[in-house]
Amino acid sequence: MTRNAIFWYDELPSPIGLLRLVADDHGLREIWFEHGRHQKSPQPGWRRAAEPLAQARQQLEEYFAGARQQFELSLHPHGTPFQQEVWWELARIPYGTTISYGELARRIGQPLAMRAVGAANGRNPLPIVLPCHRVIGSNGSLTGFGGGLPTKRYLLSMESRVAHGDLFSAERFRH
Structure with missing residues (x-):
């Protein structure tokens, strides 16, 4: 730092x-x-x-609470130029959807860099805001996530419910 x-x-x-x-x-x-x-x-x-x-x-x-789908914050993540490129592309994945690591590699113009993209994704210092949880395996499986797979599953499920108009009470998610 x-x-x-x-x-x-x-x-x-x-x-x-x-x-x-x-x-x-x-x-x-x-x-x-x-x-x-x-x-x-x-x-x-x-x-x-x-x-x-x-x-x-x-x-x-x-x-x-299900009331925000895009973040409007000043961000200052620290990483290599390649990591930064991957992280900024994460921000372009629409709320409530997922893409594969291969698709993410294609989106940054490096279709053979799936492993490097996966490594950069795993180093994302701003999970949720730069939604690395929206990247999944090519077969649809949930792969690694810094907050653990139950957290990744929760975030994807919550976004899917909100994106598809399934109403739920925000209160039940508060501590």
């Missing part, structure tokens, strides 16, 4: 567990799951503050 940069973090209770949000002066940098493969604790020098992350919190709460 950049020297002398200020990083803020806050935690958001959600239907999939506690989410840790991290931002810098340029925007939202990371979202970490409470449980999952890549857990992360606040780093020395990070400041806990709700205000710098208020817009991200609000939009994520709206997403989980």
Whole structure:
């Protein structure tokens, strides 16, 4: 992480567990799951503050309530140019739909780079906002996800219900 940069973090209770949000002066940098493969604790020098992350919190709460399908946030994920290309393409996957890793590789103009695309997808620092959960195996199977497969299944199911007009009470998903 950049020297002398200020990083803020806050935690958001959600239907999939506690989410840790991290931002810098340029925007939202990371979202970490409470449980999952890549857990992360606040780093020395990070400041806990709700205000710098208020817009991200609000939009994520709206997403989980079924009231938001696209995020309108300043984002600042850190990664290689290839990872960035994959991550920005994730944002173009429509809400409530899925694509395969092969399709994602084709969309970035590198149809033979499925494994590299999968690796970049797995390094996505902004899950949910850059919806890596919408990428599945070519046979339709749910493949790895940093928040765990039950979380991926939940997100896809929730989006499918909302996208197809299946009404549900947002209250039943709150802690």
